[in-house]
Amino acid sequence: QVQLQQSGPGLVKPSQTLSLTCAISGDSVSGKSATWIWIRQSPSRGLEWLGRTYYRSKWYYDYAVSVKSRIIINPDTSKNQFSLQLDSVTPEDTAVYYCARGHYVSGAYKGMDVWGQGTTVTVSS
Amino acid sequence: SYVLTQPPSVSMAPGKTARITCGGNNIGSQSVHWYQQKPGQAPVLVIFYDSDRPSGIPERFSGSNSGNTATLTISRVGAGDEADYYCQVWDSSSDHWVFGGGTKLTVL
Numbered sequence: 001q002v003q004l005q006q007s008g009p010g011l012v013k014p015s016q017t018l019s020l021t022c023a024i025s026g027d028s029v030s031g032k033s034a035t036w037i038w039i040r041q042s043p044s045r046g047l048e049w050l051g052r053t054y055y056r057s058k059w060y061y062d063y064a065v066s067v068k069s070r071i072i073i074n075p076d077t078s079k080n081q082f083s084l085q086l087d088s089v090t091p092e093d094t095a096v097y098y099c100a101r102g103h104y105v106s107g108a109y110k111g112m113d114v115w116g117q118g119t120t121v122t123v124s125s
Numbered sequence: 126s127y128v129l130t131q132p133p134s135v136s137m138a139p140g141k142t143a144r145i146t147c148g149g150n151n152i153g154s155q156s157v158h159w160y161q162q163k164p165g166q167a168p169v170l171v172i173f174y175d176s177d178r179p180s181g182i183p184e185r186f187s188g189s190n191s192g193n194t195a196t197l198t199i200s201r202v203g204a205g206d207e208a209d210y211y212c213q214v215w216d217s218s219s220d221h222w223v224f225g226g227g228t229k230l231t232v233l
Contacts, residue, residue: 037222047168047211049222062220065126098167111158111173112213118167 002026004099004116012093012123018086022099022116029075029082030055035102037112038073038084042095052102053082089123096120127216129225136231143202145228147195147212157195158213159188161206162227168211172197199230207232 008020020038027034035054041047051063053073063071072085086093099116102109130148137143147157157175160168170179172188175195185200199206212225 046226047224049224064221065219109156109173110177111170111179112160112168113170113173113179115167115169 002101002114004101004114006097006099006116006119008119008121010120010122012089012121013125014090014123015088018084018089018093018097018121018123020084020097020099020119020121021081022083023079023081024101025080027101027114029080030077032056033104035104036073036075036082037100037102039098039100039112040093040095041098041118044092045095048095050084050086054102091123094121094123126219126221127214127223129212129214129223131210131212131225131228133226134229134231136233137202138233139203140201143199143206143230145197145199145210145230147197147225148193149195149214150193152193152195152214153191155190155214157188157190159186159197160211160213162209162211163207171210202230202232204232206230 003025005023012018035052037052038050051073053061053075070087075082096118098118100112101114103113135145159172161171162168171182171186175190176188187198189196209227209229211227214223216223
């Protein structure tokens, strides 16, 4: 059974960097049947896809335009996890952050079938 | 970017059939995925590829997609189905996943 366990601080000061980690069990961050995704949710923005990373002979990265200049998603094969780094945060980045797996079987997409538990991040001084 | 439009709320009596719509320009040409989210919990995938159910999702949940509207249908609704439901598609013009604004299902 695949599980995702999130970790990271719940409070970040404005202008600083938000950093979260998503540890994977039951699958591999470099496996060819998955993409590894960060999503956030706030009352003002709803569910917002932030970006993804995946391995298909090499690493790929896609980021949402809204955060593209400030975001890095990094896989860590040694720890079988991936992380989110969001720079220069403002109170508008206050949200619940989720990691998730996008699952593929024989090349066909099967949805975001596993989610982390969510981390409430508040940006405040 | 691609916009998905959902009604903010749908109410239904227990045992009846609830239908939640997701509107988008020519959405019928895309694959739509649906998620259920209960308060304080992460979303759960209930439908992928318009109408396929992941293992463990009851047959009461079904989906369809045609023209400018995709629909999630929940038959014989019960109190356990009260949740927010979100549709999702891949916007190939921007290489982004896009979510609808969500629909709150209330079982009267």
